[in-house]
Amino acid sequence: MLGWFPGHMNKARRQILEALPEIDVVIEVLDARLPYSSANPMLASLTRHKPVLKILSRADLADPEGTRAWTAHFDAQPDTRALAVTTTNTRELKRIPKLCHELAGQVRADRDVRVMVMGIPNVGKSTLINGLAGRTIAKTGNEPAVTKRQQKVRIQGRVALTDTPGVLWPKIEDQASAYRLAASGAIRDTAIDYVDVALITAAELAKRYPEALKARYKLKALPAYEANPDADKVEADGDARPDLMALAGFDGHAILAEIAAKRGGLRAGGEIDLHRGSEVLLHELRDGKLGRLTLETPEDIPTPEEAAVEAADDALEDGSQDVAEGASKAAPAQGAQGEAASDD
Numbered sequence: 001m002l003g004w005f006p007g008h009m010n011k012a013r014r015q016i017l018e019a020l021p022e023i024d025v026v027i028e029v030l031d032a033r034l035p036y037s038s039a040n041p042m043l044a045s046l047t048r049h050k051p052v053l054k055i056l057s058r059a060d061l062a063d064p065e066g067t068r069a070w071t072a073h074f075d076a077q078p079d080t081r082a083l084a085v086t087t088t089n090t091r092e093l094k095r096i097p098k099l100c101h102e103l104a105g106q107v108r109a110d111r112d113v114r115v116m117v118m119g120i121p122n123v124g125k126s127t128l129i130n131g132l133a134g135r136t137i138a139k140t141g142n143e144p145a146v147t148k149r150q151q152k153v154r155i156q157g158r159v160a161l162t163d164t165p166g167v168l169w170p171k172i173e174d175q176a177s178a179y180r181l182a183a184s185g186a187i188r189d190t191a192i193d194y195v196d197v198a199l200i201t202a203a204e205l206a207k208r209y210p211e212a213l214k215a216r217y218k219l220k221a222l223p224a225y226e227a228n229p230d231a232d233k234v235e236a237d238g239d240a241r242p243d244l245m246a247l248a249g250f251d252g253h254a255i256l257a258e259i260a261a262k263r264g265g266l267r268a269g270g271e272i273d274l275h276r277g278s279e280v281l282l283h284e285l286r287d288g289k290l291g292r293l294t295l296e297t298p299e300d301i302p303t304p305e306e307a308a309v310e311a312a313d314d315a316l317e318d319g320s321q322d323v324a325e326g327a328s329k330a331a332p333a334q335g336a337q338g339e340a341a342s343d344d
Helices: 007-022 041-046 064-075 095-104 125-133 175-184 194-208 210-217 244-248 252-262 274-286 304-320 323-327
Strands: 025-031 052-057 080-084 113-118 151-155 159-163 234-236 239-241
Touching: 007 041, 007 113, 025 095, 025 125, 052 064, 052 095, 052 125, 064 080, 080 095, 095 113, 095 159, 113 125, 125 151, 125 159, 175 194, 175 244, 175 274, 194 210, 194 244, 194 252, 194 274, 210 252, 244 252, 252 274
Parallel strands: 025 052, 025 113, 052 080, 113 159
Antiparallel strands: 151 159, 234 239
């Protein structure tokens, strides 16, 4: 399993706990392409007694139909509203103060609605705050956890924002989520096996958006994958985990090889450079060059029973080996320590 918990993230968790009693509403910023995978379960636990506004950022990169499904999913939850935005579009952001007031209910007339902004790194949190403030308040960039400490700013509409550092969680139990996060760029590229992530991503895209994949790379066909009868329990690197390529039903290796061959990855002697193909696929996916895509739907959320099985498996694993050792065997990770991509 992917695992990391740098000291600054542990400190951020303590800061959030200390500030929450004074907060009226929580804004959680999610990536509209993967709203489930980009939601930190630790933050959900910390804020379970607070009204929450789910901001689905980068809506301009997500499938509009998928975004509507996710918005309806979140709106159906108690004390929760959802709003899809492009964080650089200030006109779309103007609805946020009003929604915060509606969620907060009655507050004293002599004070602002107090709002805490949360999210994992690289979901557009800092860009959102800068857009709401109308000036550069929160630093954005490509370093992990750019926001090092809490920042406070008052915005129009009688709302006081508290920004928090982007916080990842100690371990990602759902390996499908781990791959989606890696594909989206939420985890720094130096901390993942590029080819491994691209293989699974190619298979998933063939399942969810076959025409977009074929059109972008001029593929005549998308080879099927012969699924193992026990696809959801395949031994790999010593640990039992889902065979995600088999579950997707497509041969990610063959698809990636063809992409590489068409995009400068054909070497002397006919050898295929899969790393070149991986760079092309992942970079163009992140830049929106394959079109507006959503990598998961509400139906992809594990059932409570599935989550309980995963938790039990993790407990058994942790009882027999050090967590750091377990993290070193994570499918997308190259080493025991994963890294966040940025705090934007």
